[in-house]
Amino acid sequence: MKSKRIPKATIGRLAVYVQVLESLRRDRVEVVSSEKLAQACSVNSSQIRKDLAYFGEFGVRGVGYYIQELITSIKRSLGIDRVWNCALVGVGNLGRALMKHRDIPRKGFVIKAAFDCDPDRIGLVIKGIEVMCLSRIKEVVPSLDVEVGFISTPPERAQRAANFLIEAGVRGIVTFAPARLEVPANIPVEYVDFSHHLYAVAFYINQEANKA
Amino acid sequence: MKSKRIPKATIGRLAVYVQVLESLRRDRVEVVSSEKLAQACSVNSSQIRKDLAYFGEFGVRGVGYYIQELITSIKRSLGIDRVWNCALVGVGNLGRALMKHRDIPRKGFVIKAAFDCDPDRIGLVIKGIEVMCLSRIKEVVPSLDVEVGFISTPPERAQRAANFLIEAGVRGIVTFAPARLEVPANIPVEYVDFSHHLYAVAFYINQEANKA
DNA sequence: CCGCGCATGTGAAATTTTTAACATGAGCTG
DNA sequence: CAGCTCATGTTAAAAATTTCACATGCGCGG
Incomplete structure (x- = not known):
């Protein structure tokens, strides 16, 4: 997690990721790979990993991302984990x-x-x-x-x-x-x-x- | 006016230009330079000229852009000159x-x-x-x-x-x-x-x- | 009617963003 | 517990976009 300038486009995509992740969560899915998430968001999977890397390491190698945990992490990164x-x-x-x-x-x-x-x-x-x-x-x-x-x-x-x-x-x-x-x-x-x-x-x- | 792929961001900015131009028109302004328009839209003036260049030559050198004419041209370029x-x-x-x-x-x-x-x-x-x-x-x-x-x-x-x-x-x-x-x-x-x-x-x- | 000033349009440079490639490490299996 | 698989995190390459710099050409004034 390096402190670099974060592209505006990344912020927009994070909002999309949250939307899709919440939809997956409603369907009781618990884990998702960057590849699967990428498809659902119509973006490249590297893009997702890159976007997330600006804020930290949220995934588990060989497994993917725990959805609930990732939602929480993205929301915290965006600053919307509060009122x-x-x-x-x-x-x-x-x-x-x-x-x-x-x-x-x-x-x-x-x-x-x-x-x-x-x-x-x-x-x-x-x-x-x-x-x-x-x-x-x-x-x-x-x-x-x-x-x-x-x-x-x-x-x-x-x-x-x-x-x-x-x-x-x-x-x-x-x-x-x-x-x-x-x-x-x-x-x-x-x-x-x-x-x-x-x-x-x-x-x-x-x-x-x-x-x- | 070359037929090249047009950046998605350009489309978004054109919409902003139209908004600002229409506001200028309401104020009875008739001509505007890319520099002035750029300031009003918070973008670079080259950006504006580049964006417009995708669709044609709408300005007059040494003068600027005739606002009414430019609005019409952008709308035609976007395909919103009809219902x-x-x-x-x-x-x-x-x-x-x-x-x-x-x-x-x-x-x-x-x-x-x-x-x-x-x-x-x-x-x-x-x-x-x-x-x-x-x-x-x-x-x-x-x-x-x-x-x-x-x-x-x-x-x-x-x-x-x-x-x-x-x-x-x-x-x-x-x-x-x-x-x-x-x-x-x-x-x-x-x-x-x-x-x-x-x-x-x-x-x-x-x-x-x-x-x- | 020539020259000057000014702002466009554009080609090239710089920067940013995206995509690809791969090394790393977690978890599972035998 | 060694080896294998898989998907992440990351580095490097590619592509796209933005910015710079300037030649072009319109309009005005002398």
């Missing part, structure tokens, strides 16, 4: 859907506070969380130990939301708004935008058509 | 949200049909679309010129949904189910799963912490 407190800015349709989405807490991300600047929304209670005025964010985020910010505002207000969140002390942002954000270099931002996948599928369909 | 008819399988919470989601048609993807295997859901009408039994898919997809399949079933039924869609003749799939799919090599699949972004942000936050 992350989150704050959400922008309580529109999307924001409300996120607050109600069961899979988010299931993955260890708990929305502890929600903010908006629309007076009509302030005071609403969704899933036990009261929507607060954005001006209170600086007081609330530290007191609730919030480390991650979710942005679900319209694109034109995303930057403002980001500024508020960072000012309030969040350490990373996941934004669902279709807008790029300018943030300090030490604040990671993840852009969630499934329209990119729509574009991609259209492109690859055309590409297949041109092959044939 | 794509889609069919959705799995009308649970997520499926219904997708059917109501305005941004999907806005991007040129129109859901023309919806399928489920739960009798309680068959017959429901959502956004003018009647939910049909999955057994009818093979008749409906060709008759409505559907080319793209959306999967929003639980993970354990995603593969079955994919099989039905492909059998019915869709050319590509966008799946929202947290499961990997086995499909013929000529059918592109895009996996939409924002939990990957949650994992990523957690990892990068930890990484920042270890730096300091």
Whole structure:
């Protein structure tokens, strides 16, 4: 386990490995080889061993990987072996859907506070969380130990939301708004935008058509 | 403009360029240099010129890129300068949200049909679309010129949904189910799963912490 | 209408990432 | 307990991608 720069692509694949491993675990499989796992994830088996090697030695030679153990190890490596407190800015349709989405807490991300600047929304209670005025964010985020910010505002207000969140002390942002954000270099931002996948599928369909 | 294999990463970036360019257009900006665009997208300016070069020459030397024109060119390159008819399988919470989601048609993807295997859901009408039994898919997809399949079933039924869609003749799939799919090599699949972004942000936050 | 400035498009260099190859070590068998 | 099998962990090679550097060519000003 050497401390080297870890490729962004590796992080993405680790998430896939976890997904596939959890699916295997549901099927009561206990051990898997890098070769088998590779097939299920549509990647090369060396790739898997390489990716895992960034974080340690998790397998048993001649045997493979114990699935439960590997899931735990990957989650620890990614830092998702604990709960992350989150704050959400922008309580529109999307924001409300996120607050109600069961899979988010299931993955260890708990929305502890929600903010908006629309007076009509302030005071609403969704899933036990009261929507607060954005001006209170600086007081609330530290007191609730919030480390991650979710942005679900319209694109034109995303930057403002980001500024508020960072000012309030969040350490990373996941934004669902279709807008790029300018943030300090030490604040990671993840852009969630499934329209990119729509574009991609259209492109690859055309590409297949041109092959044939 | 040479016909070379186009990196997957390039496709992802093109989608980002479109997003940023459309934002600039909203601000009435008419021309942009690769350098300016690069900054807004947090990439290298050579990268942008390289990415665009796969598809043609869209800029004017000494001037830059005409934004409206570039948007059109990129969209044509990606194949999103037209409408794509889609069919959705799995009308649970997520499926219904997708059917109501305005941004999907806005991007040129129109859901023309919806399928489920739960009798309680068959017959429901959502956004003018009647939910049909999955057994009818093979008749409906060709008759409505559907080319793209959306999967929003639980993970354990995603593969079955994919099989039905492909059998019915869709050319590509966008799946929202947290499961990997086995499909013929000529059918592109895009996996939409924002939990990957949650994992990523957690990892990068930890990484920042270890730096300091 | 010539020359200058500027930003593109591109070929080559540098870097990163992926794939292949193999030595290592765990576990099983006789 | 020696030897054999198998799959990992790792080193080296190959491939792909990103970045650099600059020649090309458009537009403007004198």
